[in-house]
Amino acid sequence: MTDKSIVYSKKNSIVSIKLNRPESINAITQSMRDLIYDALMAYSYDEEAKACVIYGAGEKGFCSGADLIEFGKSKSQAESRKIRKQRDLWGLLSQIKKPLIAAVHGYVIGAGLEITSLCDIRISAEDAVFAMPEVAHGFIPGAGGTQSFPRAIGKTHAMRQFLGDRHDRMTAKRAYELGLLHKIVSYDDLLKTAFSFAEDISLNDLTLLTAIKTAAIDGWYKPISIGLDLENRLMEKVKLNN
């Protein structure tokens, strides 16, 4: 395989996805999307894998968003929708019932912030800056951002970020205050910290990890009676395992 725009690695029960186009701050191309899709499928079907760390190569940043130059050569509406439905990366990312850990630094823009928002645990370097500038460019976030971002930091602050100036960026400190981030560390400690979270998580049984995430994600935005019912059923499964 010659395309090295992402690197999927596995060590014991921990996998990682490195976005690997540092020359363009890991801007997401169509082929990267397909590769990430395959990597996430591999993660979700690997019975040994219990945690996945997503991070970006290079010092400049985690991800500067969708590759807008490639994005511009867009196909017809029907064609784009078909492609998206066949390999719906963002749908997959939002539905994976195994832990996802984002380790971000530098530029975390557009799709980069959307990927971050869909991860369960978000660790950031001090230097990270966050922005969702899509509407300033004439479109809307398309990697789940309109859903995941308001859920992560609340509608009031999310709308402010969506609609602000395209140069209006949020610092790591602010993102932490708003609840987007769980921990801020120095850039040098970023991967060490993220993988140490992954290590801790992976000490648990996979059935348990999946049950907790399924209960939280699938029960969310449903009537609580349905959510509680789901929790009961999942707990019965967990009981059989311990």
Place this chain on the structure above:
Amino acid sequence: MTSDSDFELRNLSTVQCSINNHVGLIRIQGKDESNRINQLMVAELKEAISSFDDNPTVRAIVLSANGSNFSYGSALKGSYKGIDLHSYRISSHLANTRTITIASLHGKVLDQGLELALACDIRFAARETKFGLTNIKSGCMPWDGGTQRLTRLIGPSRALYMMLTGVTIDAMQALEYGLVSDITSELNDEELSLEFGKTVSNHGPIAVEYLKEAVNSGSDLNLEEGMRLELDLATLLHSTNDRAEGLLAFAEKRKPEFQGD
């Protein structure tokens, strides 16, 4: 283009309206400093909001207030017995606009005044602003969307604390709660709101409208359904000239000029 001169909302008595740089400004003007919302104001506000929302040149609406308070709430006093509240409610009318709405808040923002603000997309407040749903103190409950919108915005724990005690909170606390998007520093609340409105009006108008729909409708859906809605709206945008212009401007490293088509 609609200019201020052919603007027909000049003669309303409880609201002042103007349009400047694609931003519609509505200032409520009550009988006194408390800026209480009476039936006439409700009717005129509805008219002003609809008129701006139907006007394609208006790309953001700022809802502000004359005087030292945004509003103490409804002018209704005493018993609600026998009163049809339908003609006193306004928040859903405001929440259902296609245009982005920005509440510009200062002084007291209480009861229905806060319910109005909660129905907007963005809220900016001056530093000394006080917020509360104090209805319980007169033996009543919020009745213009407050129990629903406040709970969804700041969570049931904080919302019930406010509604069951009738406490007023200050701007710093409101910012922490996620009740307001920002508080003012150098600018006053109206300047800050108008400036933000101008920023919004520079964005792709269709994208802004779809964003509002994706966020608001999506917040009633589970994540999977919400993602589907976003995908459909994002794909619909593929056919717009605004999107093509946005991408071209990005490639040419210049500011995009959106026409809203």
